[in-house]
Amino acid sequence: MKSFDGSVFLVSGASSGIGEAAAVSLQQRGAVVYGLTSSASTLASARERHPAVHWLSADVTRRSEVDTAMAAVLSEAGRLDGLVNNAGIYTFASLEASSEEMMRRQFEINVFGTVFLTQAALTALKDSRGTIVNVSSTSAHKAMPDQSIYAATKGAVESLTRAWALELARYGVRVNAISPGPTLTPGIAKIPMPREMFEAAKEQILQTVPLGRMGTPEEVAQWIVTLADPAVTWLTGQIVGIDGGLGVS
Numbered sequence: 001m002k003s004f005d006g007s008v009f010l011v012s013g014a015s016s017g018i019g020e021a022a023a024v025s026l027q028q029r030g031a032v033v034y035g036l037t038s039s040a041s042t043l044a045s046a047r048e049r050h051p052a053v054h055w056l057s058a059d060v061t062r063r064s065e066v067d068t069a070m071a072a073v074l075s076e077a078g079r080l081d082g083l084v085n086n087a088g089i090y091t092f093a094s095l096e097a098s099s100e101e102m103m104r105r106q107f108e109i110n111v112f113g114t115v116f117l118t119q120a121a122l123t124a125l126k127d128s129r130g131t132i133v134n135v136s137s138t139s140a141h142k143a144m145p146d147q148s149i150y151a152a153t154k155g156a157v158e159s160l161t162r163a164w165a166l167e168l169a170r171y172g173v174r175v176n177a178i179s180p181g182p183t184l185t186p187g188i189a190k191i192p193m194p195r196e197m198f199e200a201a202k203e204q205i206l207q208t209v210p211l212g213r214m215g216t217p218e219e220v221a222q223w224i225v226t227l228a229d230p231a232v233t234w235l236t237g238q239i240v241g242i243d244g245g246l247g248v249s
């Protein structure tokens with residue numbers, strides 16, 4: 001018997017990168033997985049790649065879309081055992097170059113999106129004594145230039161994680177987060193910068209990450225799965241760095 005057999009999970013941002021790897025891994029371990037994407041077009045290609053995952057589309061910044069998606073999960077599956085708040089964006093810029101729109105968008109998706117989805121899932125997670133895994137970033141606790149706004153959104157995610165762990169412990173709901181370092185995902189590859197700059201940034205990462213490389217989505221997602229595992233019963237309120245040692249360097 002697989003440890004996730006019979007459990008139902010919702011993974012946001014499941015159409016790409018870390019979220020996609022987490023959704024596939026949970027599904028392969030026996031969970032019924034609902035993958036959330038932000039648009040119908042990304043949903044179609046995600047469904048083609050992973051037909052065994054159930055796909056839903058909702059922009060996490062829109063509460064009504066989030067509530068509708070959650071209602072669909074509950075009416076179809078009848079329960080929810082785990083929520084993975086992975087949907088997120090990163091835009092790197094100096095403080096001077098950080099526009100109001102760029103700041104608001106990152107807070108809307110990374111922070112409000114996480115809150116909206118968690119609020120929508122709360123009753124079902126209390127009923128199942130389920131679990132939440134949030135996705136933070138090394139940037140939340142290791143200061144780096146040109147990342148202040150993104151880092152602040154992930155600092156908020158870590159604060160939410162610790163506070164929710166306390167608030168929900170009485171219902172048996174465990175809340176943890178992973179804090180990935182640089183991970184080679186489609187999102188990272190799409191950061192708008194000239195190819196040479198991207199290669200130079202990668203080279204710099206090789207020098208700063210103690211293990212000397214970027215992570216893969218699969219080796220990060222494996223820790224989402226571990227924290228969510230029903231066999232892990234005595235861990236809550238923790239932020240686990242999955243970063244090749246960057247966080248302690």
Ligand SMILES: NC(=O)c1ccc[n+]([C@@H]2O[C@H](COP(=O)([O-])OP(=O)(O)OC[C@H]3O[C@@H](n4cnc5c(N)ncnc54)[C@H](OP(=O)(O)O)[C@@H]3O)[C@@H](O)[C@H]2O)c1
Binds near residue numbers: 013086089109
């Ligand atoms: N990659 C890294 O180096 C790294 C490092 C530390 C932390 N992280 C964090 O890890 C998470 C995943 O990163 P990634 O690199 O795997 O990203 P990615 O490849 O760009 O994928 C991002 C996912 O988020 C979804 N998403 C974006 N905006 C959304 C919205 N408004 N509503 C619903 N879904 C939305 C996207 O869905 P659509 O495709 O449908 O838009 C996509 O599935 C993020 O929270 C990121 O901050 C990443």
